[in-house]
Amino acid sequence: MLAGCAPLAFPSGMKPDDHPAASAATAPATERAAAPMPTQATAPAGAPVVHLVEVVAVLGSFPALAGASLTVQRGEIVLLRGPNGAGKTSLLRLCAGLLAVERGEATVLGCDLAVDRQAVRNRVGLLGHANGLYADLTVGDNVRFWGATVGATAAEVQASLQRMGLADRLADVPVARLSAGQRRRTALACLVARRAELWLLDEPHAGLDAAGRDELDSTLRAAAAAGATVMVASHELERAGALASRVVEVVGGQVRERSA
Amino acid sequence: MSMWRIARLVAAKDLRIERRSRVVANQVLPFAALVMVMFAFALSSDAVLRRVAPGLVWLATLFSLLVIVQRMFAIETADGALDALQVAGVRPGGVFLGKAMALAAQLAALELLLLGLAVVLYQTELVAGGLVLLVTTFVTATIGLAFVGTLYGGLAAGAKGRETLLPLLMLPVVAPVLIGATRATEAALGTEGATPSDGWPWIGLLALFAALFGAGGTLAFGSLIDE
Numbered sequence: 001m002l003a004g005c006a007p008l009a010f011p012s013g014m015k016p017d018d019h020p021a022a023s024a025a026t027a028p029a030t031e032r033a034a035a036p037m038p039t040q041a042t043a044p045a046g047a048p049v050v051h052l053v054e055v056v057a058v059l060g061s062f063p064a065l066a067g068a069s070l071t072v073q074r075g076e077i078v079l080l081r082g083p084n085g086a087g088k089t090s091l092l093r094l095c096a097g098l099l100a101v102e103r104g105e106a107t108v109l110g111c112d113l114a115v116d117r118q119a120v121r122n123r124v125g126l127l128g129h130a131n132g133l134y135a136d137l138t139v140g141d142n143v144r145f146w147g148a149t150v151g152a153t154a155a156e157v158q159a160s161l162q163r164m165g166l167a168d169r170l171a172d173v174p175v176a177r178l179s180a181g182q183r184r185r186t187a188l189a190c191l192v193a194r195r196a197e198l199w200l201l202d203e204p205h206a207g208l209d210a211a212g213r214d215e216l217d218s219t220l221r222a223a224a225a226a227g228a229t230v231m232v233a234s235h236e237l238e239r240a241g242a243l244a245s246r247v248v249e250v251v252g253g254q255v256r257e258r259s260a
Numbered sequence: 261m262s263m264w265r266i267a268r269l270v271a272a273k274d275l276r277i278e279r280r281s282r283v284v285a286n287q288v289l290p291f292a293a294l295v296m297v298m299f300a301f302a303l304s305s306d307a308v309l310r311r312v313a314p315g316l317v318w319l320a321t322l323f324s325l326l327v328i329v330q331r332m333f334a335i336e337t338a339d340g341a342l343d344a345l346q347v348a349g350v351r352p353g354g355v356f357l358g359k360a361m362a363l364a365a366q367l368a369a370l371e372l373l374l375l376g377l378a379v380v381l382y383q384t385e386l387v388a389g390g391l392v393l394l395v396t397t398f399v400t401a402t403i404g405l406a407f408v409g410t411l412y413g414g415l416a417a418g419a420k421g422r423e424t425l426l427p428l429l430m431l432p433v434v435a436p437v438l439i440g441a442t443r444a445t446e447a448a449l450g451t452e453g454a455t456p457s458d459g460w461p462w463i464g465l466l467a468l469f470a471a472l473f474g475a476g477g478t479l480a481f482g483s484l485i486d487e
Binding site for chain 2: 096097098118119120121122123124125126128129130131132133134135136137138141145146148149150151174194
């Protein structure tokens with residue numbers, strides 16, 4: 001067990017491909033779009049994945065979060081909405097263990113962020129505007145590298161590629177030759193290979209065409225159905241709102257619940 | 261995952277990127293060869309070239325080191341991979357050692373080329389009695405340069421104007437390697453009557469330099485690349 005982390009009720013035996021929705025993710029985009037939406041009920045009850053109580057965090061001298069409180073359960077897709085500078089990205093970075101907790105209580109995946117922010121890092125996947133890929137390497141090389149950082153086996157890497165529809169000819173294509181949507185899918189495959197339990201996505205639809213956005217949405221739904229928890233910061237309220245099981249508004253570094 | 265496993269993983273990744281892109285092979289090695297040719301043009305006297313050949317080899321190595329380090333960290337920052345490594349909780353000491361290992365491998369290939377060019381262009385003669393010293397010099401200096409290059413490459417990676425900042429930061433720091441490696445190479449090659457025994461004290465300096473920057477870099481790399 002990682003330092004600073006309490007055991008979290010998480011079905012470790014559950015693999016992405018165990019879920020019926022997984023086959024949808026490996027199928028062509030049209031089939032994936034037609035796949036049934038996994039329901040929240042598929043996620044077993046347990047300790048919350050994210051539990052923030054009156055959290056204060058600062059960026060330099062600027063208050064990035066000013067008493068944010070939020071609880072996210074496993075398998076949820078939570079949309080963070082709010083104006084620029086409201087604290088959405090800071091909230092994601094705090095959950096990724098990149099931002100220090102000044103005051104309040106912050107527990108992510110059973111890890112107390114006030115005690116040890118490092119411990120949570122290799123269990124979350126943060127995808128911002130950059131994809132974190134190596135352009136000269138192939139899709140397969142990238143997924144293998146990121147998977148290897150957590151000791152993923154060749155079978156797990158292959159499953160990650162299949163899950164994102166990248167296991168065929170695209171696996172051997174250098175990332176430099178991919179479209180923006182394919183790069184995004186590759187980055188998500190890296191998150192799957194890294195066994196990320198909490199996906200933190202900052203404007204994931206940016207730069208994608210309509211087909212790419214549909215693919216991303218079906219991927220996130222399948223990931224959530226397979227047990228991952230997803231937090232999405234987005235300005236694309238209609239699309240992201242349809243995707244989310246819950247919407248929260250971030251304003252002035254504070255979090256307000258809204259109905260989806 | 262242990263630091264050494266991360267180091268091997270990162271080194272293999274960096275060398276795979278070079279194998280796929282061939283930037284060092286197709287651009288940096290020709291650049292280094294060109295520098296050696298330009299030195300030959302500038303110092304047209306054979307006697308002068310033979311005398312200064314060890315220094316020119318190490319100067320060309322330093323210039324090429326700057327280019328390789330810029331490229332090595334441009335790869336990491338182009339699409340946010342360095343940030344992603346940080347977010348992924350990968351041990352920074354392992355990243356430092358891995359990148360230094362890959363850099364050392366590329367520098368070794370570069371130095372072999374430069375030594376060969378010194379023999380061809382400057383009529384430098386390799387002395388059998390100095391071979392052990394020569395190999396030891398190249399090994400210790402290469403390790404030291406790889407550690408410094410990786411440390412300062414990481415330091416400059418997130419800075420504005422990193423292309424111009426890196427030489428400004430790094431060249432003064434590697435001056436001891438330039439001096440030590442040049443003197444030890446002169447001793448190994450018997451330049452101006454020097455003997456191999458003259459070179460071994462310089463190996464001590466090179467080894468100390470490598471040890472200091474290796475230990476310092478492993479400990480400090482995480483803080484350097486942290487936001």
